[in-house]
Amino acid sequence: MDTRQLIIDTAEKIFTDHCQKSLLDAAEQGAFPQDLWDKIVENGFHQIGSCGSGTEAADLYAFLKVCGRFSVPLPMAEVLLSNQWLATGVTASKTDFASIGRRNGDSINQVPWGRKATKVLGVVADSNKVLVMDTPSVNDTGSNLAGEAHDTFLLAGTEREIEVEESPFAQMALARTNLMAGGLQAALDLGLQFASERSQFGRSISKFQAVQHSLAVVAAEVAAAQRAADAAVDALGTDRFIDEVSASKARVGEAVGIVAEQVHQVHGAMGFTYEHRLHHFTRRLWAWRDEWGNEFYWQAKLGSRLAAMGADKVWGYIATRG
């Protein structure tokens, strides 16, 4: 078995046992999931994709897909990418990790679990420079619409700047894309499971054509999202990277709206209750499609590039080998 499959299988096993609904509920109330974090460090998941770990960047994104599939309430994208960017080997441990937010004027905001981070990095669009806060002090705590801890830091003037080779903003978008790809798969799986278990009018609702067609639409969107997410990962280190991330974040973001709507409809009132776990996935999907550039942002970025190439070059762009 190859390394990537081993990572995926092990992560699935650990998250199945240790990332359940009660943990997600507690995390949303502000309880940092320390036990789960310890498990992640014990299994070396905190260093996937870092130099010297024997794993590569593509493994990192494959792992993030699994995190998305389980709604892991930890800033895994931020931990793993900051390891790479700081380029000092693995910076995370049981007691330390770095998180990443958007740099906006004199603040860094939307920092997942920033309050627990021992380093905070700030990223701005269209720049390869990343601001590093080595002794962050949280200014304001908050959360996104999924209830994920998102905190704000004011710049102190003591930050240092590092240069990241591949667009850090695009890497963050790619991380969200893979989290979404995982979350979309989970939403489909929940929809299929619910449809087969729920009975109305004396039969399983999975036997109703209207429900079957809804889930067929969901499956098609989920399949497209997986393929789109993989394509952008494959473009790492190539001159198409930003274009492929643009297409991928936009396409996967588009799938989110369709899938969340349809899967909620299949779940009926039950899926609208807090007690059901569906919302832990759909709310994250809705949050992630807006973070690090929404569909409009990335579509316009890609569209501007294609328009500059000219109408007679667009086919050549689409008909890429990979």
Next chain:
Amino acid sequence: MLQFDRVTLDSGSEVLRQRVRDFIADNQHHMPQPNSDFVTGHDSEFSAKLGEQGWIGMTWPSEFGGGEQSNFERLVVTEELLAAGAPVSAHWIADRQSGPLLLRFGTPEQRERYLPGIASGQSYFSIGMSEPDTGSDLASVRTTAVAEGDAYRINGTKIWTTDAHRNHYIICLVRTEAPSENRHAGFSQIIVDLKNDGAKVRPISNMAGGEDFNEVVFEDVLVPKDRIVGEPGNGWQQVTSELAYERSGPERFLSAFRVFVEMVRICGDKPSPHQAAAIGRLASHFTTLRRMSISVAGMLEQGKDVGVEAALVKELGNNFEKVLPEVARLVVPDLSQLDPVKHKLFRDTFEETLLLSPSFTLRGGTREILRGVIARGLGLR
């Protein structure tokens, strides 16, 4: 779980791609108004030229005029021709569907007799499935073929038959046995020579002004017994596998491609944010659908059953083909106010494609049928 593997085209395919592009550049006179819809553009001279290049029947054995090439190479040729808006409809069905059907189920004599003509781009086929009372419910087909000595006597009507008035043959799904409790039993496929067997062909115009539809009437049409494709009674199995060939190719998401090209042209090199987003949105779908189609070609290459995956690509692709003109028309505030000379191609291409678009989610299996196939693949039925 449905899986669309990462498949990369090899460098050989890219050499071929350049050859196709050069060929298209040399044959621009065959495409005065490019259209990426595979049913539009009937040009037997162009089809014969493709046959000469070895670009029809590409994956078939050489003894039948085939090229013994991979599904990837075939995909490269197909997508380049469609993207350029080349006239491919004459040979399209024969190449994609009838040929592979004969190759898989036909008798040795049938393969020898029909395949070389298809591969040379000179022999064209129609599909004889739909009837006046038979659309998606193929098992309700009523046309009969009754054995009489060395012949079959055919009676019935096929309808919405593309190009029956100019194609050479039609492969009909017929009842060779009376209906029984098993509604899928008793069918056969039979080849009728449209020029010589006495079937009556009447044209049906479509709403886009096209005249490729026909009604084909069989009144005591006698054909020799050896026209039955493969085994008598095997029709249902054959026809369902035939439909799988036609579902995941580039023609299922590229039909509106030329509208996209002209839309990019009209937006210019400095598009507004709205225009840029419209272009980027469509491009993100194109690249994704194309990769999914290539994944399915990879599965075909490995001899896997692609029924569900192909249906899924068609479902996504056909919906996208219909969304594309809707997005394209909104990059300008008012189509009717565009410069009639400068922007003629955009308007003409848009209008032609919009008028064709209802057919996109009907032909080759309706949206409803495809969603049923996907649902079965998901274990829901």
